[in-house]
Amino acid sequence: MTGIETTLLRQALLLIGVAVVMLSGPAIGGGVLIWRKQKARASRRSPLTTKLLRGPGQTLRDHIEESRVDLMADLAMMMTMPLMLVGLHLAQSYLLGAPESTFRIGFTTVAAIGMTLWSARRLYKRSRSLDFARLGLDAEIAVGQELDQLMREGAAVFHDFPAEGFNIDHVVISPSGIYAIETKGYSKPNRSRGAENAKVGFDGHALHFPNWTTTKPLEQAERQAAWLKKWLSNAVGTSVSVTPVLALPGWFVERAGRGSVWVFSGKEIRKLLSQRSAPAVDAQLVRQAAHQVEQRCRNVSPTYRPLDQGG
Structure with missing residues (x-):
């Protein structure tokens, strides 16, 4: 194996190592939640055997729930990706002995700031959409509650x-x-x-x-x-x-x-x-x-x- 191949292999292993360390917490947390849910479902089951009627704003409820998950994912990316870039830079410097240079420092800084701004833009757009969805859901619930009173009149x-x-x-x-x-x-x-x-x-x-x-x-x-x-x-x-x-x-x-x-x-x-x-x-x-x-x-x-x- 040539020196270049050895360096590339070490770089790849380093990148994988940094990613594993940064993502191990969320991965373990998600695994625990999935395991707990599966265990609960294995020992108990719902008494409901038929599907339910749609409630006021059902589509918006589903959209809001999905948007919240996406919002948390964007927030997690905003917090972890810049740290991964900085961690990779430091690991290359102190573990692989890569010499510091204006280019490396500048590239890491620009990439981290760019990732942060990109994530912030996604967060802004998604949170704005979520606000509109919540307003629409409130409106549909309010009207739905008034309409439900018409069932007393045979509707x-x-x-x-x-x-x-x-x-x-x-x-x-x-x-x-x-x-x-x-x-x-x-x-x-x-x-x-x-x-x-x-x-x-x-x-x-x-x-x-x-x-x-x-x-x-x-x-x-x-x-x-x-x-x-x-x-x-x-x-x-x-x-x-x-x-x-x-x-x-x-x-x-x-x-x-x-x-x-x-x-x-x-x-x-x-x-x-x-x-x-x-x-x-x-x-x-x-x-x-x-x-x-x-x-x-x-x-x-x-x-x-x-x-x-x-x-």
Whole structure:
């Protein structure tokens, strides 16, 4: 073996050694958690044998959970990778006798700073996305809790209905009508205008917030209602009508016109069934439609599962 090959081998072994030392803690910790979970599942099993209905904001809950894991991974990388680079540099200097040089010091410094900045950028973007997801989840929970009150009036209420490539936040099926409800969680400007910051105007065509105007939520609600109408009509074997609804929890809605989409605040949504302009639905169709929607929404596995059902 030549001198160059020996040096390369020593460099490779050194790199592996530094990596093992730096990552041994997280690896052992993760192994202990996995072992404990497997041991618990081997001795006990969940009493639940069927899948659960989706709750308000189920998609956002899953996204938040995954984002938290990714956030912790990014944070761990931000803390360990620069240390690995510095540790490798010092190990080369003191274990392999590599001479210090401006190039080596500069390369290690630039690489460590670059890795830190790259990780910081990922952390910022992921934490910002997580904030938006939490705001959306709060909004969906608030509207879902109001809609659940409609079950006292004989309505079937479902949340986070999985469609094709998207989800409908809430579906309400009742003799008064069938509704596809889109919920939007918009933050308010933090200014000293009091109640003015909490008002949104609706002229039948657009939403006018204190500092911006949009039509996208209305268009989204219409698209989702059209999809649900087509799917549900095919599922029950007869044409049904679906009313698009937009819920804006935390906002006071000032109506200056009427459009194809009904717009409510979070508290007003409980008045949904009292709006008589929606086509009535006979009792048999209510049962059929509710059955079809429930089958699609009952797809959540219990979080505590026996080993033979997978992770």
